[in-house]
Amino acid sequence: MVSVVFPAAGQAHRMQVGLNKVFLTLAGKPMLLRTLLTFSKVPDVGELIVAVGADEVEPVTSLLGRVKGLAPWRVVEGGTERQYSIRNGLALVSEEADIVLVHDAARPLIRRDTIEELIRVVRAEGAAIIAVPEKNTIKIAAEDGTVAATPPRSSLWQVQTPQGFRKDILMEANRKADEDGFLGTDDASLVERLGVPVRIVRGEYSNIKVTTPEDMVVAEAILRNDMGAGELMKTAVHEAKRLLGGVVRCRKGEEE
Numbered sequence: 001m002v003s004v005v006f007p008a009a010g011q012a013h014r015m016q017v018g019l020n021k022v023f024l025t026l027a028g029k030p031m032l033l034r035t036l037l038t039f040s041k042v043p044d045v046g047e048l049i050v051a052v053g054a055d056e057v058e059p060v061t062s063l064l065g066r067v068k069g070l071a072p073w074r075v076v077e078g079g080t081e082r083q084y085s086i087r088n089g090l091a092l093v094s095e096e097a098d099i100v101l102v103h104d105a106a107r108p109l110i111r112r113d114t115i116e117e118l119i120r121v122v123r124a125e126g127a128a129i130i131a132v133p134e135k136n137t138i139k140i141a142a143e144d145g146t147v148a149a150t151p152p153r154s155s156l157w158q159v160q161t162p163q164g165f166r167k168d169i170l171m172e173a174n175r176k177a178d179e180d181g182f183l184g185t186d187d188a189s190l191v192e193r194l195g196v197p198v199r200i201v202r203g204e205y206s207n208i209k210v211t212t213p214e215d216m217v218v219a220e221a222i223l224r225n226d227m228g229a230g231e232l233m234k235t236a237v238h239e240a241k242r243l244l245g246g247v248v249r250c251r252k253g254e255e256e
C-alpha cells in the first residue's frame with residue numbers, strides 16, 4: 001500500500017496574501033482539495049497524511065470530513081520547516097504501507113498518470129523523483145555576485161514532487177538527517193546522503209509549485225484550458241500557417 005505525506009503547513013510568505021496558500025481556490029476548488037482528490041484516484045494509494053499549521057488542524061479536519069471521494073486521511077500538525085512537517089507526517093504512516101510518497105500540497109496540477117508512473121518506478125528501484133529537463137541556462141554565483149560557473153544544461157533537471165521511496169529508506173533518511181542536523185530542500189536530498197540511488201522520472205512542466213501570485217494565474221489558466229497543450233499547439237500552428245500563407249516551416253515528421 002502507498003501512503004502519501006502532504007506538507008501543507010507553510011506560511012506562504014512569497015504569495016503575500018497573509019493566508020496559507022493551500023486554501024486558495026483554483027478553478028473553484030481549494031488547492032489542497034484538488035491535490036488530495038487527484039491522489040485519491042490512484043488505486044495503490046491507501047492513505048493521505050496532511051501536515052498543516054497548528055491552528056489549521058481542526059478546520060482542515062472538519063473540511064476534509066465534508067468531502068466525498070477522498071482516500072482514508074489523517075491530519076497532523078506541521079513543523080517550522082517543510083522537512084519537519086514531513087517528519088511529523090511520517091510518524092503517522094501505517095504499518096501496511098510499503099511505499100511513501102511526499103507531495104507538496106502546493107502542486108495541485110499533478111497528473112494521475114505521473115503519480116502512477118512514479119509508483120511503478122519506486123516499486124522497481126526503491127527511490128524516484130519527478131523532474132523536468134531545465135529549460136534555462138543556470139549560473140552558479142560567487143559571493144561577490146559575479147558568475148562562478150555555468151553547469152552544462154544537459155545534466156540539469158528541475159525537481160518537483162511527488163518523490164517516492166520504499167518506506168524503510170525514507171524513514172532512515174529522515175532519522176539520519178535529524179541526527180546530523182541536515183536540512184534539505186527536498187526529500188531525495190536526504191536519501192542521497194545514504195548513498196541510495198534516486199531515479200529521475202520525467203514529469204510535466206505544468207506541475208508547477210504555486211509559490212508567487214503569478215503562479216496562480218498560470219495554474220488557473222492551465223486548469224481552465226480544457227484543450228490541453230497538445231490541442232492548443234495544433235490550433236496555434238494552424239493559425240500561424242493561415243496568417244503566413246503556409247510559409248511556416250515544419251520539421252520533418254512534425255507536419256500537421
Ligand SMILES: Nc1ccn([C@@H]2O[C@H](COP(=O)(O)OP(=O)(O)OP(=O)(O)O)[C@@H](O)[C@H]2O)c(=O)n1
Nearest residue numbers: 007008009010011012013014080081082085106
Ligand atoms: N514549515 C513548512 C513549510 C512548507 N511546507 C509546505 O511545503 C510545500 C512547499 O513549500 P513552499 O512552496 O515553500 O510553501 P510555503 O513555505 O508556504 O511558502 P513560502 O516559502 O513562500 O513561505 C507547501 O505545500 C508548504 O505548505 C510545510 O508543510 N511546512
Ligand SMILES: C[C@](O)(CO)[C@H](O)COP(=O)(O)O
Nearest residue numbers: 082104159160161185186209
Ligand atoms: C521539494 C520541492 O518542491 C522541489 O522542487 C522544493 O524544493 C520545495 O521547496 P520550497 O523551499 O519548500 O519552496
